[in-house]
Amino acid sequence: MAVLIDGKQISKDIKEEVKDRVAKLKEDGQKVCLAVVLVGDDSASAVYVRNKKKACEYTGIESLSYELPGDTTEEELLKLIASLNQNDEVNGILVQLPLPKHIDENKVIEAIDPKKDVDGFHPVSVGNLSIGRPGFVSCTPAGIVELLKRSNVEMDGKQVVIIGRSNIVGKPMGILMLRENATVTICHSHTKNLKELCKQADILIVAIGKSKFVDAEYVKPGAVVIDVGMDRDENGKLCGDVDFASVEPIASKITPVPGGVGPMTIAMLMHNCVEALSLQK
Numbered sequence: 001m002a003v004l005i006d007g008k009q010i011s012k013d014i015k016e017e018v019k020d021r022v023a024k025l026k027e028d029g030q031k032v033c034l035a036v037v038l039v040g041d042d043s044a045s046a047v048y049v050r051n052k053k054k055a056c057e058y059t060g061i062e063s064l065s066y067e068l069p070g071d072t073t074e075e076e077l078l079k080l081i082a083s084l085n086q087n088d089e090v091n092g093i094l095v096q097l098p099l100p101k102h103i104d105e106n107k108v109i110e111a112i113d114p115k116k117d118v119d120g121f122h123p124v125s126v127g128n129l130s131i132g133r134p135g136f137v138s139c140t141p142a143g144i145v146e147l148l149k150r151s152n153v154e155m156d157g158k159q160v161v162i163i164g165r166s167n168i169v170g171k172p173m174g175i176l177m178l179r180e181n182a183t184v185t186i187c188h189s190h191t192k193n194l195k196e197l198c199k200q201a202d203i204l205i206v207a208i209g210k211s212k213f214v215d216a217e218y219v220k221p222g223a224v225v226i227d228v229g230m231d232r233d234e235n236g237k238l239c240g241d242v243d244f245a246s247v248e249p250i251a252s253k254i255t256p257v258p259g260g261v262g263p264m265t266i267a268m269l270m271h272n273c274v275e276a277l278s279l280q281k
């Protein structure tokens with residue numbers, strides 16, 4: 001039976017650490033402020049944004065909220081970002097994705113000042129990560145490294161297999177694992193022998209958005225399994241990309257869904273907001 005990696009508790013620990021740092025900064029007369037921008041009325045995005053603002057409140061980070069109608073033009077959004085870039089009171093800028101189809105997401109991400117890019121999506125942040133310079137790191141993969149470190153999972157010299165090659169999770173995850181001296185394989189929809197490759201992993205990270213895709217046949221006994229999925233099963237119940245009931249008996253450690261990777265994303269966002277202040281000083 002696997003030990004559960006408790007993302008709820010670990011994310012709480014990180015938020016407590018952020019809260020302490022924010023309180024100390026306040027004593028020195030400094031404050032941390034995140035601008036959160038939501039365009040349109042996507043219900044999932046609205047929930048994410050609400051949770052991000054709640055986490056700000058909890059940690060003592062100020063938040064400015066911009067909830068714009070779905071017919072906001074790209075020009076209007078770029079104008080708002082330019083004004084937030086200029087505003088010295090704002091340390092971090094988060095534009096919730098996805099954006100409505102008539103807005104070019106890449107253009108919007110590139111408009112954010114890299115010093116305020118707390119999501120770590122700007123090409124400058126991605127470039128810094130890939131050449132090992134300090135900078136903002138995408139919150140979900142950064143959160144997974146924290147989960148592993150705080151669960152005493154050794155990464156150095158291990159075989160890490162990642163399924164999924166997205167810009168937000170798979171690719172930065174691969175680079176972060178290289179930074180931890182792991183040997184990394186990134187798999188995707190065109191990968192041949194997926195099961196065989198996954199079965200070699202000491203640490204298997206699954207980020208594909210397909211409910212219960214990975215079962216015990218993909219997992220080496222004793223492997224650590226990280227599930228980034230947030231899916232619905234055939235009964236509409238929240239589940240991950242990993243078939244937990246099948247994999248849990250043979251893994252050594254595993255993240256549950258919910259309560260595994262999910263809460264880490266927001267905790268790392270809060271961490272990045274405090275880091276933003278130091279970067280701007």
Ligand code: GUN
Pocket residue numbers: 094095096097098119139140265
């Ligand atoms: N949409 C889904 N995940 C994220 C995230 O981490 N940041 C932003 N800005 N949008 C998202």
